[in-house]
Amino acid sequence: MRLLTHNMLSSNIKGVTNGFPLRIEAEKVVEKTVEMNADFLKKMFEKIQWKAFIDASRAMGYTELPEEVDPTTLESDEFLSKFHHALLELHLEEGALVCPETGRRFPVNKGIPNMLLHEDEV
Amino acid sequence: MWYLCVFYHRLLDYRKPEVESLAELFGAFGENQNDAEFCSQNKSLQWRLPLHHHQDSPFHFVDLPSEDVARNIANRSILVKGMYELWGEGDNYEELKDSILQYPDDRKFPYLNSNSTFKITVDSFGKVISLQEQKELIQGLSYIPFKGQVKLKNPDHNFWLMETDDYGSNNGLPPIIQKRIFFGREIGGADRKLIPTYQLKSRSYLGPTAMDAEMAFLMANQALATPRKLVYDPFVGTGSILVAAAHFGAMTMGADIDIRVVRDGRGPDRNVWSNFKQYGLPMPIGLLRADNNLPPWRPGLKEVFDAILCDPPYGVRAGGRKSGGRKLLKGVVEPYTVPDDKRTDHIPSTAAYSLVECVHDLLDLAARMLVPGGRLVFFYPVLREDDSAETRFPEHPCFRLISSSEQILSSRYGRVLLTMVKKSPYTEEIAEAARIQHIEFRENHLKWLEDGNLHSAVFSPADAQLTTSTGDSKLIKDPKPKYRGKYV
Numbered sequence: 001m002r003l004l005t006h007n008m009l010s011s012n013i014k015g016v017t018n019g020f021p022l023r024i025e026a027e028k029v030v031e032k033t034v035e036m037n038a039d040f041l042k043k044m045f046e047k048i049q050w051k052a053f054i055d056a057s058r059a060m061g062y063t064e065l066p067e068e069v070d071p072t073t074l075e076s077d078e079f080l081s082k083f084h085h086a087l088l089e090l091h092l093e094e095g096a097l098v099c100p101e102t103g104r105r106f107p108v109n110k111g112i113p114n115m116l117l118h119e120d121e122v
Numbered sequence: 123m124w125y126l127c128v129f130y131h132r133l134l135d136y137r138k139p140e141v142e143s144l145a146e147l148f149g150a151f152g153e154n155q156n157d158a159e160f161c162s163q164n165k166s167l168q169w170r171l172p173l174h175h176h177q178d179s180p181f182h183f184v185d186l187p188s189e190d191v192a193r194n195i196a197n198r199s200i201l202v203k204g205m206y207e208l209w210g211e212g213d214n215y216e217e218l219k220d221s222i223l224q225y226p227d228d229r230k231f232p233y234l235n236s237n238s239t240f241k242i243t244v245d246s247f248g249k250v251i252s253l254q255e256q257k258e259l260i261q262g263l264s265y266i267p268f269k270g271q272v273k274l275k276n277p278d279h280n281f282w283l284m285e286t287d288d289y290g291s292n293n294g295l296p297p298i299i300q301k302r303i304f305f306g307r308e309i310g311g312a313d314r315k316l317i318p319t320y321q322l323k324s325r326s327y328l329g330p331t332a333m334d335a336e337m338a339f340l341m342a343n344q345a346l347a348t349p350r351k352l353v354y355d356p357f358v359g360t361g362s363i364l365v366a367a368a369h370f371g372a373m374t375m376g377a378d379i380d381i382r383v384v385r386d387g388r389g390p391d392r393n394v395w396s397n398f399k400q401y402g403l404p405m406p407i408g409l410l411r412a413d414n415n416l417p418p419w420r421p422g423l424k425e426v427f428d429a430i431l432c433d434p435p436y437g438v439r440a441g442g443r444k445s446g447g448r449k450l451l452k453g454v455v456e457p458y459t460v461p462d463d464k465r466t467d468h469i470p471s472t473a474a475y476s477l478v479e480c481v482h483d484l485l486d487l488a489a490r491m492l493v494p495g496g497r498l499v500f501f502y503p504v505l506r507e508d509d510s511a512e513t514r515f516p517e518h519p520c521f522r523l524i525s526s527s528e529q530i531l532s533s534r535y536g537r538v539l540l541t542m543v544k545k546s547p548y549t550e551e552i553a554e555a556a557r558i559q560h561i562e563f564r565e566n567h568l569k570w571l572e573d574g575n576l577h578s579a580v581f582s583p584a585d586a587q588l589t590t591s592t593g594d595s596k597l598i599k600d601p602k603p604k605y606r607g608k609y610v
């Protein structure tokens with residue numbers, strides 16, 4: 001699971017009002033090189049929740065991203081390549097996503113988050 | 123300018139929508155394609171049929187702004203055999219000659235000069251022309267002042283002489299009175315080699331409902347898949363639709379409710395990832411296990427996907443499932459709770475997902491998650507015995523239907539590829555209406571299941587239906603017309 005996916009997900013258990021962001025429990029993180037596409041990154045930047053994204057990248061062991069960003073930061077190639085690395089090249093291969101409100105663990109195996117709810121959670 | 127557009131004689135309903143979609147992709151309707159006004163307009167190309175031809179003929183004329191647009195459309199399409207600049211046409215070879223001689227010299231001469239190479243191909247529809255006849259037909263064109271060298275492999279200019287049969291007999295087309303001959307210069311043509319490359323039998327990981335390569339490419343074209351776009355398939359299965367979108371450079375994302383399909387596949391090199399790796403395509407951005415009935419997208423997330431394309435499980439070949447099954451665990455009593463010690467590896471039971479609810483969820487998801495002007499492309503099943511009522515397709519206030527193409531699958535049912543474009547934003551009111559509808563589906567689960575059971579409608583014996591409805595079954599079943607164009 002890449003951090004782009006993580007940034008889009010929340011815990012949708014019945015009754016949970018604040019299921020985002022899911023806390024990452026990383027057991028195994030892998031890096032896979034992906035070709036960089038600046039236009040795609042800029043487009044995705046607008047959709048990303050930055051705070052959640054930084055925290056997630058730290059949970060994955062990557063600390064190079066700045067706390068605060070504004071649209072002008074996007075013009076820097078150095079920033080873009082870091083953003084690219086964190087967004088698309090870091091994979092959570094094994095671990096879990098933890099609901100911030102209930103502590104329910106959504107397991108991640110072989111890079112696939114299992115977001116399906118149990119019968120008593122829907 | 124008008125171009126001769128010759129189609130493969132396949133999937134007749136899908137041909138023009140494909141060209142129209144690609145025309146939009148390559149800017150035939152102007153540039154600012156993403157502003158809201160543009161999306162709410164009806165854009166379509168002008169089409170014209172040759173003399174005495176039927177709608178289902180492979181020969182059509184289409185008006186396009188430039189040769190570049192025509193070339194781009196033809197080269198990316200799956201169903202266009204070729205786009206041609208028409209130099210002449212006629213009912214017989216005398217008429218053809220007059221017509222070619224009348225075509226302006228300044229249009230012809232640049233392609234006839236002595237330092238270029240060329241080739242003439244003779245093609246026919248509905249008949250076979252022997253090699254000897256082909257040679258005579260080419261020699262008969264000597265009134266055109268070709269000065270270049272003949273070169274059979276990769277010539278600079280390709281010319282085509284195309285002929286149709288007299289349709290006295292019914293050879294794949296409805297009877298047409300006269301034959302027509304066309305001569306033109308090729309501008310571009312489909313790369314059908316894609317289809318054998320991507321054909322399902324070469325795929326390392328397949329499921330029972332994997333989308334065949336040709337149809338998947340058509341879907342990707344309807345979705346305007348290009349680099350920098352993010353496309354999503356909520357019923358991803360083995361990824362067969364996303365593979366086609368990835369071929370055109372789109373970033374892909376998929377979800378499925380069946381974890382064995384998305385995570386495990388059939389082994390380390392036989393899974394959804396390997397289906398992309400096999401063709402050297404970039405891996406999906408994300409794959410996850412999720413239920414389209416209760417999608418796990420964070421609140422506030424919207425307008426992220428450029429297109430959503432899918433083949434929803436409508437219950438004929440594969441039934442849909444959603445969360446909220448009621449199969450009790452051993453030793454557990456109602457109200458339903460999963461004991462804490464069993465939570466980690468618990469496999470939740472699922473409930474059947476009716477077609478109506480599935481389509482409702484899909485439209486709601488697309489309305490929220492598509493960018494303005496984004497496209498929703500999906501299959502919708504139709505029962506073909508319902509001749510009385512005209513088929514009604516799903517509607518949504520955020521979407522405009524731009525094309526519907528039927529593919530007949532059996533005498534009793536078919537499927538229609540619907541392409542919709544998002545024309546207006548997802549408002550609070552629409553979200554609230556969708557939420558109420560969602561609850562209604564939950565509360566009347568069984569009723570919806572019975573109403574929307576396509577499987578039994580398709581597979582129940584036809585005779586039983588007829589005899590129970592009326593006493594005289596012979597009068598009811600009127601014979602299907604002899605010509606059945608949509609079967610090809």
